[in-house]
Amino acid sequence: MTSTQTTPLRYLKGHGTENDFVILPDAENETDLPAALVARLCDRRAGLGGDGVLHVVRSAAHPDARAMADEAEWFMDYRNADGSTAEMCGNGVRVFARYLEHAGHVTAGEVAVATRGGVKRVHLDKDGSVTVSMGRAVLSEDGVTVAVDGRSWPARNVNMGNPHAVAFVEDLAHAGTLHDEPPYEPASVYPDGVNIEFVADRGPRHVAMRVHERGAAETRSCGTGACAVAVATARRDGADPAATGTPVTYTVDVLGGTLVITEHPDGEIEMTGPAVIVAEGTLDPAWLAGTGA
Numbered sequence: 001m002t003s004t005q006t007t008p009l010r011y012l013k014g015h016g017t018e019n020d021f022v023i024l025p026d027a028e029n030e031t032d033l034p035a036a037l038v039a040r041l042c043d044r045r046a047g048l049g050g051d052g053v054l055h056v057v058r059s060a061a062h063p064d065a066r067a068m069a070d071e072a073e074w075f076m077d078y079r080n081a082d083g084s085t086a087e088m089c090g091n092g093v094r095v096f097a098r099y100l101e102h103a104g105h106v107t108a109g110e111v112a113v114a115t116r117g118g119v120k121r122v123h124l125d126k127d128g129s130v131t132v133s134m135g136r137a138v139l140s141e142d143g144v145t146v147a148v149d150g151r152s153w154p155a156r157n158v159n160m161g162n163p164h165a166v167a168f169v170e171d172l173a174h175a176g177t178l179h180d181e182p183p184y185e186p187a188s189v190y191p192d193g194v195n196i197e198f199v200a201d202r203g204p205r206h207v208a209m210r211v212h213e214r215g216a217a218e219t220r221s222c223g224t225g226a227c228a229v230a231v232a233t234a235r236r237d238g239a240d241p242a243a244t245g246t247p248v249t250y251t252v253d254v255l256g257g258t259l260v261i262t263e264h265p266d267g268e269i270e271m272t273g274p275a276v277i278v279a280e281g282t283l284d285p286a287w288l289a290g291t292g293a
């Protein structure tokens, strides 16, 4: 892959519960970002390494976000590690807001971020954590059966802007290596692919999960996935805030930390977790041009 980029390309590296991202600031959307370049950036051996890319663009400068520009100045153009686009990334949007603060584009407090899944309001909390209003979950009766190593489970279909299949297992080890996407059927339920979560109970309103992400393989956390898991677990447990008028909070352990998810009676889901900027620098032009050895 070669690039025609002539000016040095700045990047940052960040993570939220170890779901890690290459951040590319590109306010005016001047950087050509083909799938192959995203995949090279996310390569953990020959690139910077990451589960995805957070392309930071002014909403007004991006065709997918122009309509949201009045509500949100900045657009999270999210790319999976394989270069595909995704509607939303829950950990990514927290790290995105942390970047906006780091770059001086916003001060501590609330910021609206445009995503392909709509505008998300993100609150930079005083204790260093970040809370996002993630919108509502859409649960569908159209489920699938997921299979790993001779075992299989029914999986709940939950849409958080992006698609999820949530399977309850006795032991997270039953999810196997997750090197490859676990087979599921009927495949027609998810024409655009799916993120698959495996969930095990840890205590009252407390679960742990592993995830195979669409476009990225197993990651150490998935924020939209944790929200899907919290809602699917609440319904399994007979808890429905819309019916009782009482918010329900679940703690979701992921391999890279912990996320706290609250579903409110109006259906709005809030997620709180960390967001960290790790490093920043400039990409080597020779590497970028594909001519570096």
Ligand SMILES: N[C@@H](CCC[C@H](N)C(=O)O)C(=O)O
Pocket: 019, 052, 080, 085, 086, 087, 088, 089, 090, 091, 092, 162, 163, 195, 213, 214, 215, 216, 219, 221, 222, 223, 224, 225
């Ligand atoms: N890790 C993200 C989800 C990223 C997108 C996902 N792989 C998809 O294709 O839908 C999160 O924290 O939500």
